[in-house]
Structure formats: C-alpha cells, structure tokens
Amino acid sequence: MFWRLYQYSLRAMLRKKSTLFWSLAFPVVLGTLFQLTFGSHSEEFARIPVAYAAQGEVETSPFLELLDAQEGPGGLVTVRRAGRAKAEKLLREGKVEGIFLEKENGEVSLVVDEKGIGQSILSGILEQYARYASAFARIGAENPAGVRAAAEGLEKEAAYLREKGISDRPEHYFMDYFYSLLAMNCLMGMTVGVEIAANGKADLSDLAARKAASGAGRFWMILADLAAAVTGQSVCVAVSLAYLSGVLGIWLGGHYGLILLALMVGSALAVFLGAFIGVAGKWKKDVKEGICVAAMLASCFLSGLMAGGMYQVVEARAPIVNRLNPASLLVCAMRSLEIYGTYGRYARCVAALAAMTAVFGAGAYLCVRREQYDHI
Amino acid sequence: MAEKVVEIENLVKRYRELVALDHLCLSVEEGEIFGLLGPNGSGKTTAINCILSLLKFDKGSVRVFGEEMRPDNYRVKRQIGVAMQNVAVFGELTVQENIDYFCGLYIREKELRRQCVEDAIAFSGLSEFRKFYPGKLSGGLLRRLNIACGVAHKPKLIILDEPTVAVDPQSRNRILEGIQKLNREGATVIYTSHYMEEVEQICGRIAILDKGRCIASGTKEELKSMIKTGEKIRIEAEGLTPVQEKEIGELRHVYQVGYQDGMLEIRCSGGKHNLAHILEYFGKNEIGFGRVYAEQPTLNDVFLEITGKELRDPVGGQQ
Numbered sequence: 001m002f003w004r005l006y007q008y009s010l011r012a013m014l015r016k017k018s019t020l021f022w023s024l025a026f027p028v029v030l031g032t033l034f035q036l037t038f039g040s041h042s043e044e045f046a047r048i049p050v051a052y053a054a055q056g057e058v059e060t061s062p063f064l065e066l067l068d069a070q071e072g073p074g075g076l077v078t079v080r081r082a083g084r085a086k087a088e089k090l091l092r093e094g095k096v097e098g099i100f101l102e103k104e105n106g107e108v109s110l111v112v113d114e115k116g117i118g119q120s121i122l123s124g125i126l127e128q129y130a131r132y133a134s135a136f137a138r139i140g141a142e143n144p145a146g147v148r149a150a151a152e153g154l155e156k157e158a159a160y161l162r163e164k165g166i167s168d169r170p171e172h173y174f175m176d177y178f179y180s181l182l183a184m185n186c187l188m189g190m191t192v193g194v195e196i197a198a199n200g201k202a203d204l205s206d207l208a209a210r211k212a213a214s215g216a217g218r219f220w221m222i223l224a225d226l227a228a229a230v231t232g233q234s235v236c237v238a239v240s241l242a243y244l245s246g247v248l249g250i251w252l253g254g255h256y257g258l259i260l261l262a263l264m265v266g267s268a269l270a271v272f273l274g275a276f277i278g279v280a281g282k283w284k285k286d287v288k289e290g291i292c293v294a295a296m297l298a299s300c301f302l303s304g305l306m307a308g309g310m311y312q313v314v315e316a317r318a319p320i321v322n323r324l325n326p327a328s329l330l331v332c333a334m335r336s337l338e339i340y341g342t343y344g345r346y347a348r349c350v351a352a353l354a355a356m357t358a359v360f361g362a363g364a365y366l367c368v369r370r371e372q373y374d375h376i
Numbered sequence: 377m378a379e380k381v382v383e384i385e386n387l388v389k390r391y392r393e394l395v396a397l398d399h400l401c402l403s404v405e406e407g408e409i410f411g412l413l414g415p416n417g418s419g420k421t422t423a424i425n426c427i428l429s430l431l432k433f434d435k436g437s438v439r440v441f442g443e444e445m446r447p448d449n450y451r452v453k454r455q456i457g458v459a460m461q462n463v464a465v466f467g468e469l470t471v472q473e474n475i476d477y478f479c480g481l482y483i484r485e486k487e488l489r490r491q492c493v494e495d496a497i498a499f500s501g502l503s504e505f506r507k508f509y510p511g512k513l514s515g516g517l518l519r520r521l522n523i524a525c526g527v528a529h530k531p532k533l534i535i536l537d538e539p540t541v542a543v544d545p546q547s548r549n550r551i552l553e554g555i556q557k558l559n560r561e562g563a564t565v566i567y568t569s570h571y572m573e574e575v576e577q578i579c580g581r582i583a584i585l586d587k588g589r590c591i592a593s594g595t596k597e598e599l600k601s602m603i604k605t606g607e608k609i610r611i612e613a614e615g616l617t618p619v620q621e622k623e624i625g626e627l628r629h630v631y632q633v634g635y636q637d638g639m640l641e642i643r644c645s646g647g648k649h650n651l652a653h654i655l656e657y658f659g660k661n662e663i664g665f666g667r668v669y670a671e672q673p674t675l676n677d678v679f680l681e682i683t684g685k686e687l688r689d690p691v692g693g694q695q
Contacts, residue, residue: 005480011473013468215455372430
C-alpha cells in the first residue's frame with residue numbers, strides 16, 4: 001500500500017503547476033539571471049589586470065616568468081607589458097589595477113592607486129616572489145646544490161595554490177549566490193510540507209477528513225506523502241543543479257554527488273519543517289504558507305542570496321545563526337567542498353541538517369498522531 | 377429482526393456554548409436506506425463525523441457493526457464507504473486515478489481493485505471522463521466522482537452526506553438511482569439531506585433532526601401520521617367573505633382555514649372526501665372558484681408542525 005500511495009502522491013505533486021513553478025522553473029530562471037549578471041564580472045575579477053614596466057632593458061627575469069605562470073590556466077592575472085608612462089596612464093584610466101615596476105637589479109615594486117581585493121592579491125604575488133627570491137638567494141649562497149630541490153618544492157606549492165584556489169578569491173562571493181540559490185530551491189519544499197500537513201490533518205481540509213475516514217493507517221499515508229515530497233523536491237533540485245553546472249557551465253567545485261546528497265537532506269529538512277509548521281498551530285493554510293515563504297526568504301537572505309558576502313558577515317557577528325540556518329548550512333556544506341576539499345565541515349553541516357530534519361519530523365508526528373478532532 | 381449496523385446512544389457534542397448534538401439516539405438496521413433529514417445546522421454532518429470517529433464527542437456512544445467506533449478501528453472502517461458533503465478528491469489525479477487511489481485505501485489486491493474501479497466508473501457513468509482531471513468536470517460529474525471514490529470498494533455501510541447539493545437534475549436522478557441500486561445489492565445506506573423530496577423518494581426510515589436532537593423518526597407514513605394534517609387543500613376563490621371563511625372552517629375534519637390574495641388554504645385532519653365536501657359548500661353558496669389543489673402532507677409539514685418552522689429555513693452555521 002505504501003508504494004502505491006507514494007506513487008500517487010509523487011504523481012500529484014509533480015503535476016501541480018505551482019509546485020513545478022516554484023521548485024523547478026523559478027530557480028532555473030533565477031540561476032540564468034544570476035549567470036547573466038555575475039558571469040562576466042566573475043571572469044573579470046578572476047583575472048586581475050596588471051601592467052608590467054621594466055626600467056632599462058629587461059627581456060626576461062624570474063619575476064616575469066612568475067607573471068607568465070600566473071597568466072596561465074588557473075592563474076590570477078592578465079599582464080600588459082608597457083613603458084612606465086604608458087603603464088601609469090593605464091592605471092589612471094582604471095584599465096589595470098596595479099603596476100609591477102622592475103628595476104635593472106631585479107628589485108620589483110608595486111604601484112596602486114586604491115586599495116581593494118585585486119590590489120591585495122597583486123601585493124600577495126609580489127610578497128610571495130620576494131620571499132622566494134630571498135630564499136633562493138640564500139640557498140644559492142649557502143648551498144648551491146639545494147637550489148634544484150627548492151625549485152621543485154616551489155613548483156609543487158604553486159601548483160597546489162592554483163588547483164585548490166584560495167578562499168578570498170573574489171568569485172567566491174558570486175558563487176555564494178548560486179549556492180544560496182540551490183539552498184532556496186531546497187527550502188521551496190516547505191510549502192510542499194504545508195500541503196502535506198493540510199492533506200493529512202482532518203481539521204485542515206476535506207481531503208484529509210476523507211482520508212482519515214478510510215480504512216488505511218494514517219501513519220503510512222502521511223509517510224508516503226512525505227517520502228514522495230522529498231523525492232519530488234530532490235528531483236527538482238537535481239534538475240536545477242544539472243542546469244547550473246551543465247547548461248550554464250557554472251563550476252560548483254565538483255563533488256556533485258556530495259552536493260546532491262546535501263541538497264537532498266536539505267529538501268527533506270524543508271519538507272519536514274513545512275509539515276511541522278503545517279500541523280502546529282491553528283492558523284489557516286494560507287497563513288502557514290506565508291510563514292514558510294517568509295522563513296525561506298529570511299533564511300536565504302542570511303545565506304547570501306540577496307546580498308553577496310552576507311554569509312561571511314553573519315559568520316563574523318553571529319556565527320550561531322549560520323549553525324542553525326538551513327540555507328547557511330547548505331551553503332557552508334557546498335562551499336567547504338569547493339574551498340577546502342576536505343569533508344569534515346561538509347559532514348558537520350549535513351549532520352546538522354539531518355538532525356534538524358529528525359527534530360521537525362518528530363514534532364510533526366507528535367502533532368498529527370492525535371486522530372480525533374474537536375472541530376472539523 | 378434485522379441486525380443493527382449503527383447504534384448511537386445519547387450522543388452529545390458541544391462546540392463551546394453551541395450544542396451541536398443533544399443526546400442524539402439513532403439506530404440503522406442492516407439493508408435499509410436511512411435518511412437523516414434536517415435543515416442546515418441541525419447536526420447531520422456532525423453526527424456523520426462522530427459515526428466515522430473523526431470528531432471527539434462529549435458524551436454517549438457510537439457502535440458500528442456491533443463494535444465501538446474508534447479512530448484506529450480500521451477493520452470496521454474498511455467496511456464503510458463515505459462521500460463527504462464537500463467533494464474531496466485530488467485535483468492533480470484523473471478520474472480513474474482518484475477512484476483507484478481511494479479504492480486502494482481499502483483493497484490491496486491489484487486485480488480485485490482494478491475490477492472495483494471499473495465497476496465504480498461504470499456505476500457512476502464516468503466512463504467517458506476517466507482521463508479527465510476533476511477541474512474539468514461539471515458540478516454533477518464531480519459529485520458522481522466523489523461518490524464513486526466512496527463506494528468503489530463495495531462497502532457494507534455507505535454514508536452519503538448531502539451528495540446532491542448543487543447538482544443538475546440529471547445527475548441527481550442518476551445519483552439517487554445509484555444509491556437504490558447499491559442498496560438492492562446489499563449495502564446499508566445512511567443518507568443525509570435537507571431535500572425532503574429525495575429522502576421521501578429513497579429512504580425507508582427517516583430521522584428528522586433539529587438543533588442536534590432527533591425530533592421524530594420512523595417510516596415516512598409513520599412520520600406523517602404523527603401530525604394533525606391529513607390533507608392540504610388549496611382553492612383559487614375570489615370574493616370570499618369572512619362569514620363564508622368561518623363556515624368552511626366549521627366543515628367536518630377541517631381544522632385550519634387561511635385566505636389570502638384570492639387563495640384559500642384548508643387543512644384537514646384526516647377523513648375522506650374532504651375536497652368533495654368543500655366543493656359542495658362552494659356550489660351551494662354559488663362561490664366561483666378556479667384551480668383546485670389537494671395534497672398529502674409532506675415531511676416539511678411534519679417538520680413545520682413539530683418545530684413551527686420550515687424545513688428549508690436557512691439556519692446556517694455549523695452542522
């Protein structure tokens with residue numbers, strides 16, 4: 001019986017136009033708009049334009065080689081070689097964010113005319129170069145035979161930095177929009193949960209009263225509805241994920257299986273939370289749906305859907321909110337996979353989501369286990 | 377003696393200060409169509425919800441098939457079919473899927489269920505509409521679907537709560553014929569309505585409810601014999617004087633006379649040839665008259681005489 005009820009419930013859910021719009025079409029449209037808005041900016045920020053000007057005749061130098069490497073795949077800058085006057089003109093016109101000036105003796109300095117993330121990254125490149133140049137000079141002076149080994153070590157570190165990225169790269173702020181979008185996609189399941197509650201509690205709808213009068217156990221009917229809702233919501237989220245990565249070409253850091261797992265747990269949480277809101281209290285269904293929409297928007301706002309970097313702001317000022325906010329937990333889980341490449345933080349976030357799902361599921365069950373009503 | 381399918385004893389249900397059911401006592405026997413008749417707000421739906429164990433009640437007992445009715449008494453519930461007052465189907469499932477869904481809440485065996493669904497579709501005349509979604513059906517067809525969902529599993533007890541509200545005459549006749557057919561096939565039916573004609577047409581025994589109380593019950597003949605009115609005569613008569621009106625009131629078996637806007641209304645308390653006696657008086661006194669109507673008392677007359685108000689007076693509020 002469970003399987004048949006599950007099938008019909010899933011069928012009914014996937015045929016409901018409002019559910020399809022909010023859980024499928026809306027995230028796809030919003031994702032497309034995000035891509036149109038942030039896609040080009042992301043590319044610009046990913047490559048920081050910088051000018052290189054040498055004093056005297058400098059054809060090649062270790063620093064130039066470093067810059068060449070940074071222009072390659074996974075690099076951070078695009079370099080324009082120019083004379084000093086031309087370079088300063090480019091800086092004034094805002095066409096470059098800084099000028100690397102290299103003297104004939106190999107000393108390199110950075111000229112910028114404002115402070116920002118791009119300038120910080122250029123400064124970081126210069127500092128890294130200065131540190132390595134100093135180390136190589138010392139090794140060369142003290143142990144010429146160790147230079148080769150040091151160079152190999154440097155190469156590995158450089159490769160590591162390029163492949164793994166660094167967390168304060170500007171495009172991560174844009175990525176948060178997409179992560180939050182996927183989180184919102186999951187949380188759309190809250191309204192589905194309210195619908196299930198309405199169809200499971202005889203004092204909330206005629207359909208629920210009709211089902212309650214039937215010869216089937218209520219527990220199995222509600223469980224089938226919940227399972228179908230989680231499945232349907234997960235399908236919608238999986239389609240959104242596939243669209244973002246496959247059609248729009250947004251790099252979400254790989255680990256798509258784990259991302260999907262987090263999103264499925266998030267969908268389950270949303271459905272159970274919606275069901276809990278649906279069965280708790282004596283407000284009308286419309287009011288409960290309104291509460292769900294408000295909660296979803298607030299949750300997504302705090303995770304950075306409407307304002308990039310909000311997640312970091314909340315993390316700095318009220319980290320407990322990020323530990324409890326479902327959208328923030330989802331964003332954190334997905335970011336942690338991309339940025340850290342380790343699974344500890346991801347596992348903690350998903351476990352927190354699963355724990356909340358269990359809590360709201362138990363709460364919803366306690367509210368509906370009563371099978372007779374004072375008023376229908 | 378027929379077995380009692382439903383027994384309600386001293387049922388009391390209060391909604392705060394409002395007493396919805398006031399020591400209601402009813403019994404429904406196996407194989408009958410039992411009518412619950414009453415105006416809106418008389419407690420019919422509340423009584424049904426108590427029988428189905430959806431509503432808590434304050435006092436009394438409900439037994440179905442000899443067992444005390446409880447929310448988790450699924451063995452008894454599986455023998456009950458119900459069509460609620462408001463249509464309760466899935467808008468996103470087709471006619472066939474809806475019937476299959478509800479039938480499946482009672483019958484697990486796939487082949488048996490398939491046959492039951494086909495029978496229900498044929499019974500309700502929805503064959504042409506089996507692939508339609510409920511939103512595309514007319515009010516009458518929707519009511520038929522609601523009933524088909526309730527009876528597809530061939531229950532022993534069928535509860536129909538105002539199944540003909542807002543349906544066209546064709547669908548109404550089909551529904552009433554269908555109910556009689558189900559009854560002939562062995563189902564016991566509880567039928568609630570505020571349409572007295574329907575109840576008179578199909579119900580063997582009737583209970584009249586008012587303000588949560590059963591004010592009268594029995595066969596329609598028994599109910600009509602409870603009241604003074606045996607015959608109601610109306611005559612179009614112009615220029616009737618108060619003296620003549622008084623003299624008509626003194627004729628044998630006549631107990632009430634009213635004259636308004638050229639229409640004379642006379643109530644007789646039984647007896648025979650009342651109309652002939654009255655027309656004889658008209659002839660002797662050379663009183664001209666037009667159309668003449670003679671009616672047997674209706675259930676509305678029963679209700680009117682017992683409660684002092686019309687059966688169809690909209691009381692409103694919770695039922």
